[in-house]
Amino acid sequence: MSRDSEMSHAARRGRGARRLWLSARPFLLASAVVAVAGMTAPILQRLPHANLSLLFMTGVLIVAVRYGLWPSIYASLLSFLAFNFFFTEPLYTFKVREEGDLATLVFFLLMASIAGNLAFRMRDAMTKREVATARTVVLQAMTQKVAGAATRDQILQILVDQLAVNFSCAVVATAAEDSAGTGAKQFTTGRIAKPLPSWNELLQSSTRLAGWTILPIDTKRGRIGAVAINRNIIIRDERDYANALTDQAAVALERTMLVGDLEEARLVSQREQLRVALLSSVSHDLRTPLSSVIGAASSLMVYASSLRDEDRVELLQSILEEAERLDRYIQNLLDMTRLGQGELKLQRDWEDVRDLISAASRRLRFNARAIRIKVDTSSDAQLLNVHGDLMEQVFVNLLDNAARYSPADGTISVTVTREAAAVVIEIADEGPGIPEADREKVFDPFYRVHERDRKSGTGLGLSICRGIVRAHGGEVTAHARSTGSGAMLRIRLPQGRNEFESLNE
Amino acid sequence: MSDSKAILVIEDEAHIRSFLRISLEAHGYGVLEARTGEGGLLLAGQNQPQLVIVDLGLPDMDGQQVIERLREWSEIPILVLSVRGDEKEKVRALDSGANDYVTKPAAISELMARVRVLLRKRDPGEVESAIYERNSLRIDLSRREVHRDGLAVHVTRKEYQLLRLLVRSAGRVLTHQYLLSEVWGPRFTSETHYLRVLVSGLRQKLGDDPADPHYIVTEQGVGYRLLD
Numbered sequence: 001m002s003r004d005s006e007m008s009h010a011a012r013r014g015r016g017a018r019r020l021w022l023s024a025r026p027f028l029l030a031s032a033v034v035a036v037a038g039m040t041a042p043i044l045q046r047l048p049h050a051n052l053s054l055l056f057m058t059g060v061l062i063v064a065v066r067y068g069l070w071p072s073i074y075a076s077l078l079s080f081l082a083f084n085f086f087f088t089e090p091l092y093t094f095k096v097r098e099e100g101d102l103a104t105l106v107f108f109l110l111m112a113s114i115a116g117n118l119a120f121r122m123r124d125a126m127t128k129r130e131v132a133t134a135r136t137v138v139l140q141a142m143t144q145k146v147a148g149a150a151t152r153d154q155i156l157q158i159l160v161d162q163l164a165v166n167f168s169c170a171v172v173a174t175a176a177e178d179s180a181g182t183g184a185k186q187f188t189t190g191r192i193a194k195p196l197p198s199w200n201e202l203l204q205s206s207t208r209l210a211g212w213t214i215l216p217i218d219t220k221r222g223r224i225g226a227v228a229i230n231r232n233i234i235i236r237d238e239r240d241y242a243n244a245l246t247d248q249a250a251v252a253l254e255r256t257m258l259v260g261d262l263e264e265a266r267l268v269s270q271r272e273q274l275r276v277a278l279l280s281s282v283s284h285d286l287r288t289p290l291s292s293v294i295g296a297a298s299s300l301m302v303y304a305s306s307l308r309d310e311d312r313v314e315l316l317q318s319i320l321e322e323a324e325r326l327d328r329y330i331q332n333l334l335d336m337t338r339l340g341q342g343e344l345k346l347q348r349d350w351e352d353v354r355d356l357i358s359a360a361s362r363r364l365r366f367n368a369r370a371i372r373i374k375v376d377t378s379s380d381a382q383l384l385n386v387h388g389d390l391m392e393q394v395f396v397n398l399l400d401n402a403a404r405y406s407p408a409d410g411t412i413s414v415t416v417t418r419e420a421a422a423v424v425i426e427i428a429d430e431g432p433g434i435p436e437a438d439r440e441k442v443f444d445p446f447y448r449v450h451e452r453d454r455k456s457g458t459g460l461g462l463s464i465c466r467g468i469v470r471a472h473g474g475e476v477t478a479h480a481r482s483t484g485s486g487a488m489l490r491i492r493l494p495q496g497r498n499e500f501e502s503l504n505e
Numbered sequence: 506m507s508d509s510k511a512i513l514v515i516e517d518e519a520h521i522r523s524f525l526r527i528s529l530e531a532h533g534y535g536v537l538e539a540r541t542g543e544g545g546l547l548l549a550g551q552n553q554p555q556l557v558i559v560d561l562g563l564p565d566m567d568g569q570q571v572i573e574r575l576r577e578w579s580e581i582p583i584l585v586l587s588v589r590g591d592e593k594e595k596v597r598a599l600d601s602g603a604n605d606y607v608t609k610p611a612a613i614s615e616l617m618a619r620v621r622v623l624l625r626k627r628d629p630g631e632v633e634s635a636i637y638e639r640n641s642l643r644i645d646l647s648r649r650e651v652h653r654d655g656l657a658v659h660v661t662r663k664e665y666q667l668l669r670l671l672v673r674s675a676g677r678v679l680t681h682q683y684l685l686s687e688v689w690g691p692r693f694t695s696e697t698h699y700l701r702v703l704v705s706g707l708r709q710k711l712g713d714d715p716a717d718p719h720y721i722v723t724e725q726g727v728g729y730r731l732l733d
Contacts, residue, residue: 327610350698354715355723375716383701388726
């Protein structure tokens with residue numbers, strides 16, 4: 001501690017000496033200039049007095065231009081004295097005999113003050129221009145920075161940091177809660193010596209606060225915040241500059257608010273579309289199987305005695321199949337809700353991919369429907385760390401889809417292979433395939449390749465597959481089958497290698 | 506009513522109750538019906554049924570409670586009805602003493618198969634069979650032998666342990682936790698990948714197709730079942 005204070009003491013002393021030197025230097029140099037003029041004068045002795053005085057005048061002008069008003073007045077007095085002492089009769093006295101010499105003094109003083117004044121203004125203008133240029137550069141840099149900022153908080157932090165650097169003091173910005181629901185917040189930088197202005201004091205920037213300069217942040221929507229600089233800024237230039245920086249930030253803030261509004265509008269319209277699609281799907285996809293069930297069941301009841309055995313079996317079969325279809329649909333709706341509400345908590349466990357496929361084909365009753373499925377797995381890709389129940393649903397939906405589009409004697413092939421850090425599952429059918437333009441759209445909820453096509457199902461299955469796979473950090477995409485016609489759905493699931501990967505050893 | 510083979514159905518949905526009654530009676534079982542958990546427990550105490558089918562979602566009490574209270578005084582086989590996506594509940598029910606479960610909506614054939622398996626052990630005088638035979642597979646527990654197509658299959662010690670457990674409960678689901686704790690020890694109940702690897706190897710030796718199993722069936726999220 002004591003060393004610190006000693007050091008700061010020494011530093012203070014050093015600083016004082018430096019200041020003294022800085023203010024004395026122009027005068028010492030002015031003296032030197034006059035001395036040079038005085039020593040040069042004897043060489044030019046042959047010239048008349050008037051011309052010698054011009055020599056001193058040159059010195060005064062030099063001092064005026066370089067060091068400003070007061071050193072130049074000092075130099076003119078010194079020049080007059082030197083001129084009077086060395087070069088006018090009576091020599092080596094300060095006596096003034098001729099009126100002309102008095103006039104010389106007056107002219108010296110006059111020239112010195114005019115030139116000094118001019119020089120001062122010139123230098124002042126130059127300094128101001130330098131400051132202005134520097135500020136323009138800062139302003140431009142700031143414009144670029146805030147243009148790159150995406151959020152309100154980033155912009156305000158940039159503003160606060162910039163003002164703090166420029167005014168070398170603490171700065172506080174306060175933002176009111178905005179329309180996008182981003183909460184009110186304060187941004188500070190630097191150490192705040194004076195008590196922090198309160199929320200309201202900042203927002204009602206009309207109030208004056210000792211030690212603070214408060215600038216409002218105004219947009220077309222009104223005041224959205226204020227920035228407080230921990231200094232009294234009195235000079236107009238500085239105030240204008242601070243205002244310019246703040247305005248830049250305000251413009252950027254307005255831009256982010258517009259972007260937020262657009263995003264909000266887009267979400268609302270998307271939700272609306274989804275709601276309409278959901279309603280039409282519920283009415284269509286619930287009603288259709290229900291009408292089959294009701295129709296078949298009532299036929300059985302009314303015509304029970306007169307029906308042939310095979311017809312009765314057929315009616316019963318359709319009741320069963322349609323009811324199972326309803327069940328799958330409801331499962332999908334439930335899964336969609338779980339995914340949509342972000343309530344889904346993955347419960348990962350080790351699952352054999354072949355078990356998942358087998359469970360799915362059991363649920364789809366592939367055995368009874370004589371649908372052939374060929375499964376080809378590589379031994380290092382069989383064990384997956386996934387949420388089994390949900391991945392089973394993915395297989396149910398993908399296999400259901402593949403079966404719907406398969407020709408009567410078609411085979412669905414499932415291939416599971418390993419990549420460095422992922423397992424890739426490909427499900428290919430021998431159907432007509434998916435048109436290239438629709439390969440991304442099929443994952444939109446309720447999208448159907450052909451609106452009237454009963455075959456294309458509820459339009460929910462693939463979007464749920466995508467939701468579930470993405471929840472696992474993976475992706476599912478639609479492709480054309482590499483050989484022959486047909487669609488190929490590819491799931492890529494990030495899976496690190498594990499020590500149990502070789503299941504068959 | 507000869508209650509020697511009566512089955513108690515505890516289910517609040519009238520339609521499901523009636524469909525169960527019709528199907529069970531068609532198989533020659535007597536049926537007792539209860540709409541609530543309390544009613545079911547009362548009937549069970551009065552009538553000593555051979556089997557209880559209980560729905561996990563009841564209006565007056567949790568199906569799990571019914572199982573626990575039944576188990577306080579009785580070893581009656583319990584078959585649980587539950588919905589898909591509720592694997593945790595199924596495991597919980599099995600842990601608290603239920604013997605098996607059926608996922609609703611279920612085909613009646615599946616339900617009847619479960620009932621048959623659960624009742625078989627109750628037949629008086631039946632000696633627990635030490636031999637499992639299905640398709641070309643023959644497992645003889647008394648001689649510690651596994652044959653496939655008449656040829657001896659060599660299985661490891663752990664594989665045999667697993668097989669023994671499955672054969673002794675053929676047709677019934679065994680939970681992951683149970684199998685892990687029996688084969689590896691109680692500290693290993695969450696190491697499901699051990700079981701996956703073991704089952705996968707065993708299936709290959711038995712010539713079972715995992716994508717379309719004929720012997721060992723995976724019950725997603727619950728455990729394994731050896732087809733009966």
